[in-house]
Amino acid sequence: MCPDRTLTPDELLELRRRLDEIDDGIVDLIAERQAIVTTVGEHKLKTGAPLRHYAREREVIDRGVQRAESLGVSGRVAREILETLIHHSLGKQEAHKLVHSEHGQGKQALVIGGLGRMGEWMSRYLDMVGYRVDVADPVAKESPFDRVHDWESVIDNYDLVVVAVPLRPSNAILHRLAELQPRGLVFDIGSLKSPMRSGLQALAAAGCRVCSVHPMFGPNEIGLSGRHILFVDVGNAAALAEARALFAHTAAECVDLSLEEHDEVMAWVLGLSHLVNIAFASALAESGEAVPLLRRISSSTFNAQLKVAAQVVSENPHLYYEIQQGNAMTGQVVEHFRKVFDNLTRAVRVGDEIGWTQAMENANRRISAKPQSGP
Incomplete structure (x- = not known):
């Protein structure tokens, strides 16, 4: 076809029809891939092989990127597609493995706060691995699980008790559990541990099987590939091992931390990231009429930051306040950030290009350093 000639309506229609065929073929191939998965x-499952094979994942991605680039297709696009396919494949294998694990077969679990967002996730997960799950929660809400209105009177019925209430009441519930001395494993799933330190220690002192767990993801997660679950030892190694075993059939990466390490890390991972994004969104909101204009002429960096900030400010503001206020390390991390921020703005104000450049280059070296590969 002559390069200067435009397509006729029939030619355009035929090309669109061919695109539809290609798209259908892509979906068919994904379905075939999932069947093989x-x-x-x-x-x-039958051989006991691990869910993840890191070397194989890297091989699949590297080969796909090389093939894409040889065909003139963006390697980044190929990587994103393959990573998405691998994530969903692992999620499918994970769900299959969980259902057949029968980890909780014949056992009962109680989720206190089981109608909250993460409480519901925990309840569904325990149900998937075979537990008979009850929930205790004052919220008037439908649930597929049996509700227990007086959990204190039946606490010894349970092999596992999970505390999934907001941070503020968690410590009181842990103290009450220490008084009741339940026979089953007890752990919380709070985002911070220092506000409930005394409750966890009271359970340990009472001889209870107790540890602390922090799922580092939201309630909408299905597959846990690439996600982290933190396990905090409060003095009972057997309880910690039992809690880890509960998630052994997932593709999540399990990390052990002390009580002190947990909240220090969270001051950076949650506290600082939340604070920066809330400040970014608040500054934009206070710009008033400029927001619609900024959306229209924004850069890729701005769009990426806006997307993250919008997600953060849509979350529960009371929980996010507790994450800031309840962490003893917050002040130290905020002060460090303020110092760096002031240095950067000073560099601009006084024309210190060398200082600005050194700050960016140092940050690039540290942030871009590749972490060690998984097993």
Whole structure:
């Protein structure tokens, strides 16, 4: 076709029809891939092979990127597509493995706060791995699980008790559990540990099987590939091992921390990231009429930051306040950030290009350093 000639309506229609065929073929191939993934997952289940094979994942991605680039297709696009496919494949294998694990078969679990967002996630997860799950929660809300209105009177019925209430009342509930001395494993899933330190220690002192757990993801997660679960030892190694075993059939990465380490890390991972994004969103909101204009002429960096900030400010503001206010390390981290921020603005104000450049280059070296590969 002559390069200067435009397409006729029939030619354009034919090209669009061909695109539809290609898109259908892509979806069909994804379905075929998922069917093969299911077969591989069944093999892993029967042989006890680990859910993740990091070397194989890298091989698949590297080969796909090389093939894409050889065909003139963006390697970044190929990487994103393959990473998405691998994530969903792992999620499918994970769900299959969980259902067949029978980890909680014949056991009962109580989730205190089981109608909250993470409480519901925990309840669904325990149900998937075979537990008979009850929930205790004053919230008037429908639930597929049996509700317990007086959990204190039946606490010894349970092999596992999970505390999934907001941070503020968590410590009181842990103290009450220490008084009741339940026979089952007890752990909380709070975002901070220092506000409930005395409750956790009271349970340990009472001889209870107790540890602390922090799922580092939201309630909408299905597959846990690439997600982290933190386990905090409060003096009972057997309880910690039992809690870890509960998630052994997932693709999540499990990390052990002390009580002190947990909240120090959270001051950076949650506290600082929340604070920066809330400040960013608040500054934009106070700009008033400029917001619609900024959306229209924004850069890729701005759009990426805006997307994260919008997600953060849509979350529970009371929980996010507790994460800031309840962490003893917040002040130290905020002061460090303020110092860096002041240095950067000073560099601009006084024309210190060398200082600005050194700050960016140092940050790039540290942030861009590749972490060690998984097993």
